[in-house]
Amino acid sequence: xxxxxxPSVGVVGGGPWGQALATAARRTGAEVVLHSRRDQAGGLxxxxxxxxxxxxxxxxxxxxxxxxxxxxxxxxxLVVIAVPSSVARSVxxxxxxxxxxxxxxxHGVRGLGVEGLETVSDLVREETPARRLGxxxxxxxxxxxxxxxxxxxxxxxxxxxxxxxxxxxxxxPSLRVYGTNDLRGLEWASALVGCLxxxxxxxxxxGAGPGLLAALISRGVDEAARLxxxxxxxxxxxxxxxxxxxxLASIALEDRPExxxxxxxxxxxxxxxxxxxxxxxxxxxxxxxxIVRFAEERRVDANTFRALSEILAGGxxxxxxxxxxxx
Amino acid sequence: xxxxxxxxxxxxxxxxxxxxxxxxxVLSTKDPLLALNDxxxxxTKRLEASKRGPEEQKELAEWQRLARALGRMPDGERREKLAxxxxxxxxxxxxxxxxxxxxxxxKLLPPIVTYLLAPRTLVRLARDPKQLVSLSALDxxxxxxxxxxxxxxxxxxxxxxxxxxxxxxxxxxxxGYALERAGLPPATYGAGKNLFTNPVLSxxxxxxxxxxxxxxxxxxxxxxxxxxxxxxxxxxxxxxxxFPGGTRSRSGGVERRLKLGLMGTxxxxxxxxxIANRERRVYFVxxxxxxxxxxxxxxxxxxxxxxAGKGRFIIEDDESSRVGRVTAFMRKMFDMQGAVVIRFGKPxxxxxxxxxxxxxxxxxxxxxxxxxxxxxxxGGRVTLDPVRDAQYTRELGxxxxxxxxxxxxxxxxxxxxxxxxxxxRRASPASDLFTxxxxxxxxxxxxxxxxxxxxxxxxxxxxxxxxGEIVVGGFLRTASGGDIVERALRAFAGYHASPxxxxxxxxxxxxxxxxxxxxxxxxxxxxxxxxxxxxxGMPPARPPVFAKPAAQEAAQGGLS
Numbered sequence: 001x002x003x004x005x006x007p008s009v010g011v012v013g014g015g016p017w018g019q020a021l022a023t024a025a026r027r028t029g030a031e032v033v034l035h036s037r038r039d040q041a042g043g044l045x046x047x048x049x050x051x052x053x054x055x056x057x058x059x060x061x062x063x064x065x066x067x068x069x070x071x072x073x074x075x076x077x078l079v080v081i082a083v084p085s086s087v088a089r090s091v092x093x094x095x096x097x098x099x100x101x102x103x104x105x106x107h108g109v110r111g112l113g114v115e116g117l118e119t120v121s122d123l124v125r126e127e128t129p130a131r132r133l134g135x136x137x138x139x140x141x142x143x144x145x146x147x148x149x150x151x152x153x154x155x156x157x158x159x160x161x162x163x164x165x166x167x168x169x170x171x172x173p174s175l176r177v178y179g180t181n182d183l184r185g186l187e188w189a190s191a192l193v194g195c196l197x198x199x200x201x202x203x204x205x206x207g208a209g210p211g212l213l214a215a216l217i218s219r220g221v222d223e224a225a226r227l228x229x230x231x232x233x234x235x236x237x238x239x240x241x242x243x244x245x246x247x248l249a250s251i252a253l254e255d256r257p258e259x260x261x262x263x264x265x266x267x268x269x270x271x272x273x274x275x276x277x278x279x280x281x282x283x284x285x286x287x288x289x290x291i292v293r294f295a296e297e298r299r300v301d302a303n304t305f306r307a308l309s310e311i312l313a314g315g316x317x318x319x320x321x322x323x324x325x326x327x
Numbered sequence: 328x329x330x331x332x333x334x335x336x337x338x339x340x341x342x343x344x345x346x347x348x349x350x351x352x353v354l355s356t357k358d359p360l361l362a363l364n365d366x367x368x369x370x371t372k373r374l375e376a377s378k379r380g381p382e383e384q385k386e387l388a389e390w391q392r393l394a395r396a397l398g399r400m401p402d403g404e405r406r407e408k409l410a411x412x413x414x415x416x417x418x419x420x421x422x423x424x425x426x427x428x429x430x431x432x433x434k435l436l437p438p439i440v441t442y443l444l445a446p447r448t449l450v451r452l453a454r455d456p457k458q459l460v461s462l463s464a465l466d467x468x469x470x471x472x473x474x475x476x477x478x479x480x481x482x483x484x485x486x487x488x489x490x491x492x493x494x495x496x497x498x499x500x501x502x503g504y505a506l507e508r509a510g511l512p513p514a515t516y517g518a519g520k521n522l523f524t525n526p527v528l529s530x531x532x533x534x535x536x537x538x539x540x541x542x543x544x545x546x547x548x549x550x551x552x553x554x555x556x557x558x559x560x561x562x563x564x565x566x567x568x569x570f571p572g573g574t575r576s577r578s579g580g581v582e583r584r585l586k587l588g589l590m591g592t593x594x595x596x597x598x599x600x601x602i603a604n605r606e607r608r609v610y611f612v613x614x615x616x617x618x619x620x621x622x623x624x625x626x627x628x629x630x631x632x633x634x635a636g637k638g639r640f641i642i643e644d645d646e647s648s649r650v651g652r653v654t655a656f657m658r659k660m661f662d663m664q665g666a667v668v669i670r671f672g673k674p675x676x677x678x679x680x681x682x683x684x685x686x687x688x689x690x691x692x693x694x695x696x697x698x699x700x701x702x703x704x705x706g707g708r709v710t711l712d713p714v715r716d717a718q719y720t721r722e723l724g725x726x727x728x729x730x731x732x733x734x735x736x737x738x739x740x741x742x743x744x745x746x747x748x749x750x751x752r753r754a755s756p757a758s759d760l761f762t763x764x765x766x767x768x769x770x771x772x773x774x775x776x777x778x779x780x781x782x783x784x785x786x787x788x789x790x791x792x793x794x795g796e797i798v799v800g801g802f803l804r805t806a807s808g809g810d811i812v813e814r815a816l817r818a819f820a821g822y823h824a825s826p827x828x829x830x831x832x833x834x835x836x837x838x839x840x841x842x843x844x845x846x847x848x849x850x851x852x853x854x855x856x857x858x859x860x861x862x863x864g865m866p867p868a869r870p871p872v873f874a875k876p877a878a879q880e881a882a883q884g885g886l887s
Contacts (some may be wrong), residue, residue: 077705096692101678102707103702129690131678131701131719158718161704230866298866 010073014080020145051116074098085111096128108136112281139249185237194284201262367394370545473671484686485608493570505669516568561596577631613730615670743815744846773834778808
């Protein structure tokens with residue numbers, strides 16, 4: 001066995017997003033250890049390396065180590081969580097056995113908690129001893145990270161050293177990393193953008209013109225910002241790269257799961273089939289009704305989200321217009 | 328009482344402490360010109376606005392002279408000036424703890440408190456001097472609850488920072504008494520300078536280890552000295568007491584937002600002990616101080632409403648003379664069992680982890696964690712990082728606020744006030760606070776109806792308590808609605824100047840709406856009373872109190 005350097009970045013999650021983040025960190029020269037439950041004797045590592053479009057890509061990359069052992073990941077000070085929100089708690093609980101106060105834990109999980117509206121960093125706080133936390137967001141797509149096409153990402157944390165560490169790990173000639181201290185806002189914005197993307201896909205497929213689409217997006221973003229204010233976040237985070245920026249990117253993507261799902265629903269595909277078509281788990285589906293309930297409790301107008309909730313329940317395109325033009 | 332508590336060595340160390348504070352503040356001041364200008368500006372402004380005696384005149388002239396000279400002063404002279412001002416402030420702040428006096432005063436404290444609380448018993452106590460030091464007369468009046476054994480052991484292992492809720496000027500005395508009763512060593516704390524003007528109080532303040540905080544002084548140098556002083560004390564293992572709410576709660580509500588400045592010094596103090604290679608862990612003890620009635624309730628709520636209504640509210644009566652009120656308050660306390668409840672919460676480390684009696688930290692899943700790991704950088708070195716520590720402290724503040732909710736002890740007056748105020752609110756068509764408050768002597772509630780409301784509310788509170796979200800005392804838990812109302816009436820009557828609830832043939836007339844508002848506010852953050860006191864930017868707690876039956880709502884509407 002060859003002597004390895006201490007890894008500087010640990011990534012938990014072997015799915016496309018985890019792989020993309022590992023690739024991006026490798027590109028800046030970081031020593032990366034990637035935890036994947038699906039790992040079969042380095043198969044994932046090989047697959048990752050071949051996706052690199054550089055001449056050296058075919059040779060083994062000594063800077064990327066794939067493991068099934070959380071203890072290996074915990075050797076890195078910066079640990080990035082990239083697992084679906086449904087398993088976030090159990091993954092964090094297991095990982096937590098190996099973490100301490102020295103770790104910087106950053107997650108790239110879209111979605112708010114399974115039980116209530118707790119954020120993933122709330123889960124990290126509950127399940128691990130780590131306190132210096134952050135989240136990744138913004139418009140960057142997994143494909144862009146893998147291929148090294150220029151894009152932008154946001155790191156949210158109240159700890160400047162977390163922002164610095166994430167920037168060091170990911171920022172390079174093809175990726176700009178922006179920092180914000182509104183961690184909670186970034187987490188909410190990412191989750192709400194997921195919800196709104198379904199609406200955008202739906203409206204497009206249902207034949208909405210550019211004007212209506214623009215109205216839908218603007219109103220949706222405005223509602224999201226007010227919901228966030230009610231949740232103790234900064235409204236402007238929704239209006240920035242982590243909110244509006246992210247939404248614009250998802251609209252441009254034909255294969256973004258939320259958009260695929262919205263389009264399928266507009267074609268009157270039943271929800272369960274539409275979910276299958278979207279391929280990935282769409283975090284927004286269970287979230288939308290909870291957001292609507294939250295809006296009612298806090299007395300925030302959230303007609304777009306209410307319309308989305310009706311669409312998920314099999315409502316007609318007209319329902320969305322009715323909601324939008326109500327009041 | 329532990330005689331080995333570090334505070335007993337305080338006097339010997341005092342000079343050394345002040346010197347450390349002065350040199351640290353001077354060294355950390357990067358721009359003496361800026362610091363001195365800021366100090367001169369604020370002090371000139373303050374002194375110009377104050378009613379000046381000869382002493383202040385002189386001070387003002389000196390600051391003015393300094394302000395004029397600063398610009399052309401050479402840097403060396405500015406540094407000297409800075410050092411002398413910091414030293415002056417440092418000595419002004421420094422406490423005056425004298426262990427000899429403390430030993431006397433800790434023996435004197437019981438009879439004095441006993442006297443304050445029960446002047447009538449003094450004669451009896453004088454006849455039987457043994458009772459003077461027993462404090463037993465107070466045992467059932469002032470209750471001390473919480474993990475006292477654990478805290479006692481813990482106080483030998485690390486440095487305690489007590490962070491209680493703050494309602495009254497009685498708090499520091501009451502809390503000092505609670506520490507004594509619990510067998511915990513005394514704690515130093517920053518007391519408002521105004522408390523030192525009274526010679527008797529001042530004696531106790533000094534000798535219980537208080538240092539002076541002059542809230543009128545607003546410049547940064549002063550704040551730096553205070554923070555550094557607090558840090559140095561913690562670093563040296565002096566247990567401390569902060570009221571993180573900053574000032575007494577004006578609304579009567581439990582603190583939901585804290586002032587974090589002094590609390591933040593705990594992490595720096597801990598990190599410095601690590602750097603000096605003599606680790607001494609620091610732990611926080613949230614606590615609640617709960618009063619059946621509050622000494623200054625009238626003034627506080629009037630002040631709160633004046634602020635909230637931006638002038639719409641006119642203060643109707645002045646508070647009567649202080650001595651009379653204090654005596655009346657004490658008499659009331661002595662009349663009622665469990666009139667004050669001090670409840671210590673579970674100790675936590677500065678990073679929000681649980682702490683056991685050996686001062687070991689455990690995360691929320693019960694895994695042991697080394698607190699030093701939170702203040703280390705990439706290379707594993709302990710660092711001082713104010714920005715990082717401010718964030719830890721923010722999160723700690725959230726944890727402490729949660730502990731306040733869990734450890735709030737509901738008393739009869741709170742429940743009866745919440746039930747009465749709900750009646751009042753329903754009687755008013757517009758749910759505007761000031762409209763509701765204006766209905767003095769308008770609503771009369773049949774006693775049985777109020778008792779029923781009280782029982783309903785109590786049952787919800789017990790549910791909440793069984794989930795660990797609040798504390799409901801033994802009497803409140805088991806008494807009948809009628810008895811609860813009676814006890815609240817007895818508590819209000821004879822202390823508050825005007826009647827709170829007045830007995831009429833047809834029921835209880837709701838009289839002092841302000842005071843009822845004040846006492847119901849204690850349950851607002853729990854969603855157990857009308858919550859119109861949530862701090863700006865924070866959503867009000869859900870108001871489920873009597874909720875639902877639309878039919879009942881309609882029936883109530885008839886009242887208005």
